[in-house]
Amino acid sequence: QLQLQESGPGLVKPSETLSLTCTVSGDSINNNNYYWGWSRQPPGKGLEWIGSAYYSGSVYYNPSLSSRATISIDTSKNQLSLKLSSVTAADTAFYYCTRQDIVTMVYATDSWGQGTLVTVSS
Amino acid sequence: QSALTQPPSASGSLGQSVTISCTGTSSDVGRYNFVSWYQQQHPGKAPKLVIYEVNKRPSGVPNRFSGSKSGNTASLTVSGLQPEDEGDYYCNSYAGTNKLGVFGTGTKVTVL
Numbered sequence: 389q390l391q392l393q394e395s396g397p398g399l400v401k402p403s404e405t406l407s408l409t410c411t412v413s414g415d416s417i418n419n420n421n422y423y424w425g426w427s428r429q430p431p432g433k434g435l436e437w438i439g440s441a442y443y444s445g446s447v448y449y450n451p452s453l454s455s456r457a458t459i460s461i462d463t464s465k466n467q468l469s470l471k472l473s474s475v476t477a478a479d480t481a482f483y484y485c486t487r488q489d490i491v492t493m494v495y496a497t498d499s500w501g502q503g504t505l506v507t508v509s510s
Numbered sequence: 511q512s513a514l515t516q517p518p519s520a521s522g523s524l525g526q527s528v529t530i531s532c533t534g535t536s537s538d539v540g541r542y543n544f545v546s547w548y549q550q551q552h553p554g555k556a557p558k559l560v561i562y563e564v565n566k567r568p569s570g571v572p573n574r575f576s577g578s579k580s581g582n583t584a585s586l587t588v589s590g591l592q593p594e595d596e597g598d599y600y601c602n603s604y605a606g607t608n609k610l611g612v613f614g615t616g617t618k619v620t621v622l
Contacts, residue, residue, distance in 0.1 A: 423610065432553065434513065435600050437611030448610050482554050488610065489562075495544040495604040496562035497611070503556055 390414035392485040392501035400479075400508050406472040410485030410501060417466050418443045423488040426459060426470045427497075428481040431505075436481075440488055441468065475508045482506075514539065514601055514614035521620040522591045530617045532584040532601030538612055540582035544604035547577060547586045551597040560599075561586060591621045 396408035408426070417424055425440030439449040439459045447459050458471040468485060485501035515533040522528035532539065532547075539545055545564045548557035559568050561577040564584060574589045584603070588595050601614035 425610075427611065427613075429554070434616040435548075435557065435602075435613040437602075437613060440610050448608055451608060484556060493546075493559070493562040493566070493568065495610065496546040496559055496568075497548070497557075497602070498559055498562075498568065500556035500558075503554060505554070 390487065390499050392487065392499060394483060394485050394501045394504040396504060396506070398505060398507060400475055400506060401510050402476055402508055403474055406470070406475050406479060406506055406508070408470045408483055408485075408504065408506070410468040410470075412466045412468065412485075412487075415487070417461055417468065418463055420444075421489065421491040423448075423490060424461065424468045425486050425488060426468075426483060427486055427500075428483045429503075430478075430481040438470065438472075438483075440486075477508050480506065480508045512612075514603060514612055516599075516601060516614040516617045518615075519618045519620065521622055522588075523622045524591055524593070526591055527587060527589045528591060528619060529585055529587045530599055530601075530619070532586070532603075532614045534582050534584075534603055534605075534612070536582060538603040538605035538609070539579065539584050542604045543579070545577070545579060545584040546602045547575075548600045548602065549595075549597050550600065551594075553598070557600065588619070593621055595619060596621050 423440035426438040487499040547561040
């Protein structure tokens with residue numbers, strides 16, 4: 389059974405860097421059938437794709453966040469990480485770790501973590 | 511990248527049908543058959559995939575859920591509405607390598 393578990397600080401100060409980790413269990417992050425990524429949802433608002441990474445090292449970002457976001461994969465720990473720099477209150481959101489199929493259900497996000505709320509406030 | 515356009519709300523009576531539209535452009539919905547739909551029953555709870563590749567249902571999703579596409583607009587239809595179908599629905603379209611997931615603005619579905 390696949391599980392995606394997000395972890396990280398729930399409170400980040402403005403102008404600092406938000407750092408989250410997603411621990412994957414039940415599948416290998418080396419699985420070449422999937423992209424692993426992050427999406428977010430500000431409270432009461434819609435979903436926004438942040439970016440996706442492939443086991444080979446390729447990473448794709450939402451152009452609106454590409455200057456601040458960094459996604460990386462640690463295959464030895466089966467983990468995915470997200471760093472978002474220079475955060476403001478607009479970055480307050482539920483952050484979801486995701487798995488996106490590129491073979492069977494092409495470009496569909498078939499699995500989501502439970503989400504973690506990150507609040508940006510001093 | 512601009513979000514895909516969905517109506518803010520839609521409703522239908524118990525047992526009836528509701529259809530939600532998702533309008534994009536010739537660069538996303540109109541160009542690729544990689545439209546997916548997600549159901550989010552409670553804000554902050556993880557979304558669930560209900561349709562992929564325009565009109566295909568994942569295992570375990572009732573056949574009351576169906577999808578279609580015409581031009582730059584995709585649609586999700588929920589037939590035989592049940593109370594558990596209430597929630598927010600989001601469409602998503604592939605739009606190229608650097609735009610792996612353009613989401614729609616979301617539609618709140620209410621079962622009357």
